[in-house]
Amino acid sequence: MNSNQAEIQNHRKLGQELELFTSMEEAPGMPVFLPxxxxxxxxxxxxxxxxxxxAGYQEIKTPIMMKQSLWEQSGHWDHYHENMYFSRVDEQxxxxxxxxxxxxVLIFNSKRRSYRELPVRYAELGLVHRHELSGSLxxxxxxxxxxxxxxxxxxREDQIEPEIDSILDLIHExxxxxxxxxKVELSTRPEDFMGSADMWDKAEASLESVLEAKGLPYxxxxxxxxxxxxxxDFHILDSLGRSWQCGTVQLDFQMPEKxxxxxxxxxxxxxxxxxIHRAIYGSIERFMAxxxxxxxxxxxxxxxPVQAKIIPISxxxxxxxxQIKQQFEQAGFRIEVDCRLEKMGLKIREAEMQKIPYMIVIGDQEVLNRSLSIRRRKDKKLVVLSIEEAIMLLKKEMDSK
Known part of the structure; x- marks a missing residue:
């Protein structure tokens, strides 16, 4: 990996230059997302x-703060409390x-269940807080x-392997x-574990069986x-060849018992x-980075964030x-017009620095012909199209992805 290239692509540097996110001393380690x-x-x-x-999941939302007794029951208090934040409300x-x-788990337990209902699949974009040391942020x-x-x-136990198989397909997608x-890794029983060794052996065998059946090297x-x-665990490989642990699939016989x-x-x-606990991005923030x-x-x-920038010559x-902006917006695109009284060269340079995928330049010819000159950043190719043709060009690119 080229260290110079890694620094050029550093997400903190680009996040500031492209106005994506910032951090504030009033909330260390708690990122602020810009528009x-x-x-x-x-x-x-x-x-x-x-x-x-x-894929058959039901979306839920659970409270950010819950009673300490719940975390004692779940085992997090014994195994994770040094990374948690606490509060006291109404003497609780x-x-x-x-x-x-x-x-x-509380939602699952909120009503009587039949074997016919299973599997129950809950999905949640859950805001969580963990105490990380300031030097590691x-x-x-x-x-x-x-x-x-x-x-x-x-x-149900007979559903473990088909459900994990479906999860692996979703992660791949x-x-x-x-x-x-x-790359895929299988992590086995740690020294500090809950439950019986037999139960762990059974769980590990289920995960191994699915990986072997799919032919996934691990x-x-x-x-x-x-x-x-x-x-x-799933480790994705980026454009610089670096490995990042993101997705995870965890089998749990303990919490349902607790x-x-x-x-x-x-x-x-x-x-x-x-x-089954499961994440794909890992976290929205880290995946964005x-x-x-x-x-x-x-x-x-x-x-x-901005898919095209319109630059009028004068x-x-x-x-x-x-008018072009309005038609693109009606077609569902994010587009801006740079109407500042600045030189063309400056406006084009700034659009380049903002890494906007398409630049649209309009002058006398374009107004006369009701056309536009559109350039794709990726290949620098400039073409003259009607507004409708340009919209179709972008739609085709969107659909191909």
Whole structure:
């Protein structure tokens, strides 16, 4: 990896230059998203919601702060409390959630369940807080406040392998969309674990079976599992060849037992479900940081905060520029007009620095012919098109991704 190139593509540097996010001393480790950064974030969340809805997930939202007794019951208090934030309200001790799993369990337990209902798949974009040391904070990569793209599935034992198989397909679909290749790791029982060794062996065997059946090469990380169960981790490879751990699939026999989760089986007796914890982005913030560096700020058209910039040659062309803008916006594109009384060279240079995918220049000829001169940043190719043709050009690029 070229260290100079890594510095050029540093997400903190690009985040500032492209006005995506910032940090403030009033909230260390808790990133502030600017309007352009929110466009990218919203696109990522929109994709996530759409894909999960079509894959049979139900979206939920659980409280950010819950009673300390819940975290004691879940095991987080014993295994994770040094990374948690606390508060006291009405003489009760509360903790701000570092993970969303207990909330999903409470929803599952909120009504009587039948074996016919399973699998139950809950998906949540859950805002969590974790106390990271100030010296370890790093832009969007290491933060104290972030949104995990969580999913918690409650399944019968006979559903474990087909559900994990479907999850692996969904993860592959997401990473392929961004052009990422990835490596897979299986992490097994750590020294500090909950439950019985037999239960762990059973869980690890289930994960291995799915990976083998899919023919996915994987590395085994002995002793690196979560305290409640083994996991499959996904490491994506960026444009500089660096590896980032993002997605995870974790099998959990412990939490359903701790919370008394049950469903009525086919034999009319209570049965305990198995819980699958799963994330794909890992967190929205960290995934954004990786994307910023992977693309070096030159986002694909569907993710770009501003997809096209209209540059009128002089003030008299501004009205036509606004007409073009209106038509592009009606077609669903994010577009701006640079009507400042500045030199053309400056406006073009600034659009280049903002890494906007398309630049549209309009002058006398374009106004006369009701056309536009459009240049794609990626290949610098300039073509003269009608407004309708230009919209079709961008739509075709959007559809191809």
């Amino acid at each position: 352009k950064g929110m466009v990218i974030r919203n696109e990522l969340e929109s994709l996530w919601k759409k894909k999960h809805q079509s 001790d509360y903790a701000i959630k570092p993970m969303s799993c207990p909330g999903a 790093n832009g969007l990569l290491r933060v104290r406040s972030f949104t995990q793209d969580d999913a918690h599935l409650f399944v 997401f990473y392929s969309r961004f052009g990422f290749s990835y 590395q085994v990380n002995h002793g690196e599992g979560a305290f409640y169960g083994p996991k499959i 919370f008394g989760c049950s469903y009525i089986g086919e034999d009319s007796k209570p049965q305990q479900p198995v819980m 990786i994307l910023i560096e992977h693309y070096a700020g030159e986002f694909p058209l569907w993710l770009a 003030e008299v062309h501004a009205e036509y520029g606004n």
